[in-house]
Amino acid sequence: RIFNEVLFFPSEIVCVEHIFTPSSPYSCICSLPHGVETSFSRLLHHIMSASNSLDLCVFAFSNMDLCRAVLALHGKGVTIRVLTDKDYAAITGSQIGVLRRAGICVRCDVGSVYMHHKFAVMDGRLLITGSLNWTLTAVQSNTENIVVTEEPDLVQPFIKEFHRLWVHNDPA
Template identity: 30%
Template structure:
């Protein structure tokens, strides 16, 4: 009994002491409640970290339509989810993808090189030269992110951009239909 009292006292003192760092398990934050939305703006907010946090909550699938994608931090989050069994499909713009390929030629650290070898990641590039300018993704078929921010460090942290998150069923369904239509185009370039 006396040892329990001593232990409880030590824990209380430690918990309320400024320098005490006892790890506390916290529940994982979840996405917005069904039918709700959240809006975020850079540079006031770090959209890179917000996107990463959302991506890391994926359990089954991530469908991504992204015009520019040079952010290694987000690519690493996608690889992490893919290695845990999450199925990832990435759809890219033709010109933008090819520009990024030329710029990263010879560099080990590029999003394409990072994503390319993962078995649960598929990448397709729009076959025509007409712009694919979406900056959106869908997590587990239920949480949609749209907005103006490309996946580059400057686009996510320094430029004036937004990221809109919603679980509205109509918006989710509209993106699913659009993504499937783009994904199934017969002239797409299969990267992986």
């Protein structure tokens, strides 16, 4: 059976520390609820499942937990490519500069009014796509959705489109 999941937001605000430090699941002493699975913890779980590659194509990226997830994958040797909107990349709070300084390949779309996608492909296998930008407001305050799927008829077109946009846009 092909994996399909839909996650809706806003997500409850809970501790997600265990996703980053799975070896010590009970050690966190922060004031947020623990042991609760939410749409956001599921999203982080899916992103962190990448073992080989992460292709991310997202308009707005300012969420620090999502940035931490991408940096963690980078630290584990996962090949990461990030395609983003040139205007949003420059605003205060954008994490794109953090990713670049960590050595992650980032390209900015220069050919359209807005690079409005919000999708990611993990290991050429699992697609995350929907309305959700990678911001704190999107996760905690907006009504949003993401589809998570391994259906090849859906994953493959996104892989091709990512490749098309990647080669089309300047690495500068």
